[in-house]
Amino acid sequence: MKRIQCAGALAILLSMTPTLPSYAASQVNVAVNGNYVSFPDESPYVDVQSNRTMVPARFVAEQLGLRVQWNGQLDQVTFRSKDETIVLTIGQNRAHVNGKYVTFDAPASIQNDRTMVPLRFISEVFDAQIDWIAERNLVVVTTPGHSKVVPGLPAPSTTDQTTKVQRGTWIWDTTIIQTDQDQILTFAQDNQLTTIYLQIDRDIPVTVYQQFVRKARAKQVTVEALAGRPQWAFPDNHNQIKAFILWVKSYNASVGSEERFDRLHFDIEPYLLPEWKTDNKRVVENWMNTIRLLEKETKENGLKMTLDVPFWLHLVKVPDSTYSMSAWVLEKVDSVVIMDYRNVALGNDGIVANANTIMKEASTLKKKVLIAVETAPNSEGNFTSFYTSSTGKMNAELQIAKEKLAHFPSYAGFAIHDYKSWTELDAKSKK
Numbered sequence: 001m002k003r004i005q006c007a008g009a010l011a012i013l014l015s016m017t018p019t020l021p022s023y024a025a026s027q028v029n030v031a032v033n034g035n036y037v038s039f040p041d042e043s044p045y046v047d048v049q050s051n052r053t054m055v056p057a058r059f060v061a062e063q064l065g066l067r068v069q070w071n072g073q074l075d076q077v078t079f080r081s082k083d084e085t086i087v088l089t090i091g092q093n094r095a096h097v098n099g100k101y102v103t104f105d106a107p108a109s110i111q112n113d114r115t116m117v118p119l120r121f122i123s124e125v126f127d128a129q130i131d132w133i134a135e136r137n138l139v140v141v142t143t144p145g146h147s148k149v150v151p152g153l154p155a156p157s158t159t160d161q162t163t164k165v166q167r168g169t170w171i172w173d174t175t176i177i178q179t180d181q182d183q184i185l186t187f188a189q190d191n192q193l194t195t196i197y198l199q200i201d202r203d204i205p206v207t208v209y210q211q212f213v214r215k216a217r218a219k220q221v222t223v224e225a226l227a228g229r230p231q232w233a234f235p236d237n238h239n240q241i242k243a244f245i246l247w248v249k250s251y252n253a254s255v256g257s258e259e260r261f262d263r264l265h266f267d268i269e270p271y272l273l274p275e276w277k278t279d280n281k282r283v284v285e286n287w288m289n290t291i292r293l294l295e296k297e298t299k300e301n302g303l304k305m306t307l308d309v310p311f312w313l314h315l316v317k318v319p320d321s322t323y324s325m326s327a328w329v330l331e332k333v334d335s336v337v338i339m340d341y342r343n344v345a346l347g348n349d350g351i352v353a354n355a356n357t358i359m360k361e362a363s364t365l366k367k368k369v370l371i372a373v374e375t376a377p378n379s380e381g382n383f384t385s386f387y388t389s390s391t392g393k394m395n396a397e398l399q400i401a402k403e404k405l406a407h408f409p410s411y412a413g414f415a416i417h418d419y420k421s422w423t424e425l426d427a428k429s430k431k
C-alpha cells in the first residue's frame with residue numbers, strides 16, 4: 001500500500017523520522033538502488049535549521065522514475081509518476097499530493113538556479129526506504145522491488161586526475177606553420193596554451209603538418225584539425241565534410257603517434273547565412289542533419305570532435321519541440337567551444353551569465369565545454385572583444401570567469417580567438 005494514499009499519515013511519518021546529522025560543510029552523497037546519483041552543478045547539503053538533506057530535485061527524481069516539470073511563473077516544481085502527482089512551491093513547507101496538502105519540515109528552495117527539495121520527502125512519498133551511513137555522509141535510497149545495496153566508495157574521478165584545464169586558440173592562416181613554427185610554439189608556451197585549432201589546408205605538404213604537430217606535442221600542446229563554413233549546413237556541401245574527415249583519417253593513419261591530430265574541430269555557424277532569418281526552420285533542420293552526419297562519420301572513423309557554438313544557442317529550439325538546440329548538439333558531439341564574445345566576466349550580459357545555461361546542460365550530459373573570447377575587431381561593438389583593451393585586462397576577466405564557472409563538471413577551460421589578433425593584442429599591450 002502506497003504511503004501517499006494517506007496524506008495525514010505521511011505527514012506524521014515525516015515529522016517523526018529521525019533527522020540526519022548536520023554535515024553542511026561536508027559533501028553528502030546519495031545512492032538510489034545501489035547507484036550513485038550525479039549532481040552536475042549543485043551538490044546536496046544539509047539544511048541547518050531542519051537538519052534535512054536537500055537535493056537537486058531533477059536528478060534524484062529522475063533516478064526514482066519521476067518526471068519533473070518547473071513552472072517559473074508560480075515558482076512550483078511538479079513530480080509525476082503513473083499514479084501520483086506532487087506539487088511543491090518554493091519557500092513553502094507543504095506540498096499538494098494527489099489533491100491533499102502534506103506538511104513537511106524543510107521548504108523547497110532555489111540554490112544556484114537549481115530547485116532543492118527534501119530528499120526524505122520525495123523518497124517517503126514514493127514508498128522508498130532511506131538509510132543514513134554516517135561515517136560516509138551517504139544517503140542510501142531503496143525503492144520497492146529492490147534490495148538494499150550500500151555501494152562501495154566512489155571511484156576517483158579520472159577526469160579530475162587526467163584532464164588538464166585547457167587553453168586554446170584558432171589558427172586560420174595555415175601557411176604560417178611553414179615559416180613560423182617556433183614563434184607560434186613559443187607564444188603557446190608563454191601563454192599556457194594546451195591546444196591549437198589548426199585549419200586544414202590540403203595544399204600544405206603533409207611533412208609540414210607532421211613537423212608542426214610533433215613539435216607542438218613535445219611542448220605539451222595538442223593540435224586539432226579545424227574546418228567549416230556556414231554553407232556546410234546544407235546537404236549540397238556534405239561531400240566537402242566527408243572529404244575533410246577522410247583526409248584527417250588518412251593523415252593520422254599514415255604518420256607516427258606524436259604527429260597525429262588530436263581530434264576534429266568544426267566551425268560551421270549557419271546563423272551567419274541570410275536564410276537564418278528568412279527560412280530559419282529549414283536552416284536549423286539542415287544543420288541538424290549535418291551534425292548527424294558529423295556524428296556518424298567521426299564515430300565510424302574512430303575520431304572525436306569539437307563544435308563551436310554561440311552562447312545563445314539554448315534559445316534556439318529543435319523544430320516543433322521545446323528542447324534546446326544546445327542540448328541537442330551536446331548529445332551529438334564530444335565537446336563544444338562556446339563563442340562567448342564579451343569583454344567582461346560579470347553582469348547580465350557578461351561571460352559568466354552567457355555561459356551558464358550551456359554549462360549546466362553539458363554537466364548533465366557529461367560533456368566538456370570551453371568558453372571562448374574574442375580579440376579581433378567585431379562589427380557588433382567593442383563590448384564583444386578585447387581588441388581595444390589589453391591582454392592584462394583579458395586575463396583578469398578570464399580569471400574572474402573561471403572562479404564563477406570552474407565548479408561545473410563541464411568546465412574545461414578557455415579559448416582565445418584567434419592567434420593572429422591575440423598576438424597583435426599581446427604586442428600592443430607590451431608597448
